[in-house]
Amino acid sequence: MQVSVETTSQIERRVTVQVPAEEVDQAVAARLKDTAKNIRLNGFRQGRVPMEVVRQRYGRDVRNEVVGELMRERYVQAITQESLNPAGYPEIEPTVNESGKDLEFVATLEIYPEIQVNGIEGAEIERPVVDVTDADVEEMIETLRKQNASWEAVDRPAEQGDQVTIDFQGFLGSEPFEGGQAENHDLVLGSGNFIPGFEDQLVGEKPGEETEIKVTFPEDYQAEQLAGQEATFKVKVHKVSAQKLADLDEEFIQRFGVENGDQEAFRAEVKKNMQREAKQAVDNRVKQQALEALKNANDVAVPQALVQQEVDGLKRQAAQQFGLGEDFDVSQLPDELFTEQGKSRVQVGLLLAELIKANEMDASDDEIKAKVEELAQQYQEPQQVIDYYLSNDQLKSQVKSAILEEKAVDALLAQATVKDVEMSYQEALQAAQQQAEGDEEDAEANVEDDAKA
Incomplete structure (x- = not known):
């Protein structure tokens, strides 16, 4: 097998592969022989059909089948031999496919870009400082009473x-x-x-x-x-x-997991939940600023195959968000509504992966367990959540990814200029929401219009 690789762009490669004619013809002959054992034709007993007749009737289809399999096998061998890291599936096209001649095909593929991550020194990041006050707690309790009014x-x-x-x-x-x-x-x-x-x-x-x-x-x-x-x-x-408004009585309080119905215990529980929510909002706002600075500091060529995967995922999320039903064909939603967001996600993902790899970051079992225990505190039965996560390898892997992302963001923040800004509880939540939504609002509006059309 002969392999040559042509660089057609920073992330695209054109791989030409030649397979000796003898190897192809032998594989076709063997497949025809196997086919002859099972076919039935009028005038012949099963397994007794002359090879010439088998070749005449089934030769083209059998050759196409064998060549398809050979191209897939040799493609994998070729990219392994040339140390190519494909991002998605290739386009494979036979250029010479005749009996007695070497099989030649071309595989066009995108590869993961080689990335040297630039730091974000000089970037300015605002970090909200939030104090959940007693007035915030009373306002939240009033909101809960209204919701149950x-x-x-x-x-x-x-x-x-x-x-x-x-x-x-x-x-x-x-x-x-x-x-x-x-x-x-x-x-x-x-x-x-x-x-x-x-x-x-x-x-x-x-x-x-x-x-x-x-x-x-x-x-x-x-x-x-x-x-x-x-x-x-x-x-x-x-x-x-x-x-x-709902009365602030024992029955009302017990709905929120405070079994003894005590008002002070309820206020303490509400405040703890608000502090956790505020922390999540602050962390998310800071993270989004750090990742935006990382993206701005690094111009990364993005494989279209990875962007398309993100676009398809965003379409499914949009269909679910707008209640379009499980049977809704998400291909009806135009790709361009999600392309920029999908591209941004891929850019950040590639940069974070390289940052984590370059700094040899990892998450220990103890760190994963601690993170799961932290996440479980927002549920009424924390231990059940902990046991469920720690017994599920896929969920543990997701938690590990979240920890590594946090470590990568911490490394970025160490490079940037972080300015503490005092905010109220409501201001912090609103700021985080606006930061997270970003440019998604226009796309969501377009999706809703398309869905109603």
Whole structure:
């Protein structure tokens, strides 16, 4: 077997392989002989069909089958011989495929780039410093009470925050429009679930009253026939309900895992959870800044095969996020919506892998166990989670990867200028969320539009 390698780009190789004709022809002859043992043809007993007839009828298909297998086998041998590290599957094309001639084929493939990681010296990274205050805890408890609130009917005009039960029908001019009506619909005033201006005009309405509401649909409204249109809604108010917060009693507290129902123990548990959430938000924000600086400091050629793998994964995530169903064909979502994000993920992944390798980073069993125990604390039955993770090699591998990523980020932070910035609990969560979302919002909006189209 003869092999030659042509460098066509920084990460693309064109591998030409020649296999001696004698080897190919012998393999074809052997396969034809095996085929002859099993075929049935009229006028011949099984296994007694003349070889010339077998070759005439099955020769082309058998040769194609044998050549396909040989090309795959010799491709693997060739990249091993030439120490090539492929990133994805190759394109293999036979260039000479005739009986009596050496088989020649060309495999075009992408390889993992050779990377020399540049540091991020000089990069400035903001690290939020967050103190979860007693006021933050009380606000969180109030939020939990609202999430578990009930509604009680009241005999007074509706106020912001009330829930109204209404019938409505929408009109463009004097004509009702499709999808613009409902009966006994519950709407919380101030929730922003309806067209801007609709909910505000229901403030002050009483149970049993009928009213007309005039609104203008946004220019970017998803239903094109309504976008920018003025509409009138005829509304009947059946009921006005005020929100009744859940009582901070033993039953309520026990729902959150504090079995003794003690309020102080509950507040301590809420604060601990908020501190853990704040730490995660801070760590994520700092990590994203460090990885962005790493990417900016290193121009890495990215194999398209790896980008496509990320794109396919992002499509599946988007389909799940928007509830498109398991049967939804994700190929309907255009690749370009996810290409930049996929490319960015591959760049960061390659750089981190090289950084970890160059610094010989590793995670011990004790470190993995400690990390699992830390993760398990957010569950009601931590020991069950610990046992489950530590008995599953795949999950342990994921935890190990997370630890190595943390070590790599710590190494980057040691190179950068880190500035502590005081933030409130809410500011830290919002900042981390914005940092994580980045440029994803436009892509998500496009996905949602495509899914509804």
